[in-house]
Amino acid sequence: MSRAAEVRFEHVWKRFGANSVAVRDVSFTVPAGTLCTLLGPSGCGKTTTLRMIAGLEYPSEGRVRIGGRDVSALPPAERDVSMVFQSYALFPHMSVLENVCYGLTVSRRPRRQAEAAGRAALESVGLAGFDARLPSELSGGQQQRVAVARALVLEPSVLLFDEPLSNLDARLRRRMREEIRELQQRLGVTVVYVTHDQAEALAISDKIIVMNQAVIAQEGTPRELYEAPANAFVAGFVGEANRVPAALRRLGERDGEVSLGDARIVLPHRGLPDGAAELALRPEAIAVLPAGDPAAMLPGTVVKAAYLGGVIEYTVATPAGELFVIAPASGLDHAAGDPVGLRFGAHGAALLPRG
Incomplete structure (x- = not known):
């Protein structure tokens, strides 16, 4: 060679x-x-x-x-x-x-x-x-x-x-x-x-x-x-991503608090100013919990549920809009119409630069 x-x-x-x-x-x-x-x-x-x-x-x-x-x-x-x-x-x-x-x-x-x-x-x-x-x-x-x-x-x-x-x-x-x-x-x-x-x-x-x-x-x-x-474009093309409106409050030179309805996530602010922002949420970064679970950050209702063997794809209606979620099939699965709670992880969430 x-x-x-x-x-x-x-x-x-x-x-x-x-x-x-x-x-x-x-x-x-x-x-x-x-x-x-x-x-x-x-x-x-x-x-x-x-x-x-x-x-x-x-x-x-x-x-x-x-x-x-x-x-x-x-x-x-x-x-x-x-x-x-x-x-x-x-x-x-x-x-x-x-x-x-x-x-x-x-x-x-x-x-x-x-x-x-x-x-x-x-x-x-x-x-x-x-x-x-x-x-x-x-x-x-x-x-x-x-x-x-x-x-x-x-x-x-x-x-x-x-x-x-x-x-x-x-x-x-x-x-x-x-x-x-x-x-x-x-x-x-x-x-x-x-x-x-x-x-x-x-x-x-x-x-x-x-x-x-x-x-x-x-x-x-x-x-x-x-x-x-x-x-x-990159957020939507390289893997799946939910794009949702959010609000940013900078906490320092690197991180900021992002508000999504009543949910709060600390993420790198990527140089964005305080105020309205757009958040990209990967489907696997969202955990689906039973309704009323104290760990839940946002309430929702299951609109669609598709069983794919090892995972279940959910569409969940929330105060922040509909979110697409990929969750492990665990035996505690949810059907359309079920109330649920959602929890967001910082890994798999990113603010999108404007423009």
Whole structure:
């Protein structure tokens, strides 16, 4: 494996025609040897950004640097990157080993060297002994691993993934994302990963860049984005969040008392002034208690209850508005119409900066 490289965007724009801006003045850095996810809804610019790293699109303005080298105008073959596509793009008439070795064969690597490198790549993704099989004889997860091996065999300094798990079922997606993360950490390669799946991004990333409407909405670690969203879009897109009006009274340089109806929570005030504020409450930060429980902070009435096995999803009407709650299924479950009390924890609650 070649040495991992830093990826840097410097005020990059991408226009398609006179009136369509896919990426607007985007700047970020992916440190070498880390896994960074570009996360956002369809049409936000994340796939165009990935394609500009790969050299499949060129920036209209700004610079793309890989390993400190300006690659903005270089074709894909000169960038030292490999890409794993959503469809895997395996050749159906070629064996697994021939698929993996294809890039080396095209670059005229001697056959024995190419096959040795291909077998090593297959072993690295847990497919040793699968050399002679055809793609049609593999499961979806195995095909995905072949696509990864084909990218790894070229020893790229940056490995790119474009929605690689979207064609898999939920259980296999979970296992494959764990395998991709383990592989990235073991090999130390720089990975830029595109997905619209928030759980996937939170599970595998060192850094997440959330994009919305062609710009970066926020970037940071999974914990930073989940616990301290920069705006209402990030709060609602990175996991579920109740957005409710509240009142803030600053207590010092860091913390403030947030009033939600009769409930009081002490949280970082994030530089906001006293007065009206907006609070983001994660559904799992709200505990559902029996009506009249002295630990309850706010009364409510269950509007909906959905049993999902290990958890129950509640919609609860309160003086502060309807709140969506995810609670463990405990045997003390509540039905629609039941009066309840709610208790809020500071973990999973955050004030949203204005604007």
